[in-house]
Amino acid sequence: MIDGKVMVTGGGGYIGSHAVxxxxxxxxxxxxxxxxVTGFAWAVDPRATLVEMAVEDPSIRDVMAEHRVRAVMHFAGSVVVPESVVDPLKYYRNNTAATRTLIESAVAAGVPHFIFSSTAATYGTPDKVPVAEGDPTRPINPYGMxxxxxEAMLRDVxxxxxxNYACLRYFNVAGADPQGRSGQSTVGATHLIKIAVEAATGKRAAVSVFGTDFPTxxxxxxxxxxxxxxxxxxHVAALKLLVERPGDSHILNAGYGRGFSVLEVLDAVDRVTNLSIERRLEGRRAGDPAELVADNSAILRTLDWTPRRDDLDGIVRDALAWERALAERGR
Structure with missing residues (x-):
């Protein structure tokens, strides 16, 4: 435990609200x-304090001082790969430049621990699968870059x-809080399972499958x-490690170590819903690699963390329950 608070940026968003x-x-x-801008005040658990502010606002260091912040978990940013290809400057502003200011504020406020929401997109098209942390990082889209x-800024700082810091390179995040307290709520989200359960609940007519000619x-x-x-x-386990070992920093893959194809995921949604969702086969999207699967041996070895929900059908069930709850709330 830390003697102070944890600041969670983007805590009104999908992953951030679950970290809270x-x-x-x-x-x-x-x-x-x-x-x-993309997060929701109602998604922030009332046990937390919400400050409406952009992370690049230099006065965020005053918030850090007021709340005696001892660690930052940084989730705020833009996350849509195809959008990053057509609007790269948005991603270098929201993800890189804004984070540089946030890190500067953390240093000025004397915050000793920083956990960063990174991505498997840093690998680009990997030479081998599963991909490990020491493998080449060659992003093929501005989001990954x-x-x-x-990551480079944190290393140098x-x-x-x-x-000290931990960068968790996420693979594909899905599902929702099993207790129904939060989930993926963004309108127009591009996550496959989110799109599929929207189709299952009548919010979409069909699911587009982008690319059917990958070498998979x-x-x-x-x-x-x-x-x-x-x-x-x-993330909580990573924070505990940073506090226990203040001289060490870590870059870790966050995944289960096995992959499912788009069609296999849609089959799982059909199984869970007992429906047959319409699939529209389309061309590849810019910036999409054929296969990304984690070598997760390092995170299992390094953190006091064991995945408890490694079940595709279970992930779909939780996402579906959240989607139905959103419909009941009129969202």
């Missing part, structure tokens, strides 16, 4: 900073200042899907 829940459930005190640049077992893209609550608990 995991921190609070573990006994931490939390202050959320979110400009609510914007995150890799932040940690060498110059009393700050059925021609569609293969991804490693991790339950958002497992991922949130990994």
């Amino acid at each position: 829940l995991a921190l609070l459930d573990a006994g931490y005190r939390v202050v959320v900073v979110d400009n609510l 914007s995150k890799l640049m932040t 940690a060498a110059a200042h009393p700050l 077992r059925d021609g569609t893209g293969v991804r490693d899907y991790i339950h958002v609550s497992d991922l949130a608990e990994a």
Whole structure:
């Protein structure tokens, strides 16, 4: 535990709101900073303090001082790969430049621990699958590059200042809090399982399958899907490690170590819903690699963390329950 609060940026968003829940459930005190452009105030657990602010606002260091922040978990940013290809400057502004200012504020406020929401997109098209942390990082889209640049900034800052960090490279995050407290709520989200359960609840007419000619077992893209609550608990475990070992920093893959194709995921949604969702076969999207699966041996070895929800049908069930709850709320 830390003598102060954890600041969660983007805590009104999908992954951030689950991290807030995991921190609070573990006994931490939390202050959320979110400009609510894509996040939601109602998604922030009332046990946390919400400050509506952009992370690049230099006055965020005053918030850090006021709340005696001892760790930052940084989730705020832009996350849509195809959008990053057509609007790269947005991603270098929101993900790289804004994070640079946030890190500067953390250093000025004397915050000793920083956990960063990175991505498997830093690998680009890997030479082998599963991909390990030491494998080459060659992003094929601005989203991945914007995150890799932040990893480099943290490495350099940690060498110059009393700050240690953990970068968790997420694979495909899916599902929702099993207790129904949070889930993926963004309108127009691009996550496959979110789109599929929207189709299952009548919000969409069909699901587009982008690319059927990849060199994979059925021609569609293969991804490693991790339950958002497992991922949130990994962040808490990473914070614990940073506090226990203040001289060490870590870059870790966050995935389950096995992949499912787009068609296999849609089959799982059909199984769970007992429906047959319409599939529209389309061309590949820019910036999409054929296969991304984690070698997760390092995170299992390094953190006091064991995935508890490694079940594709279970991930779909939790996502579906949340989607139905959103419909009942009129969202």
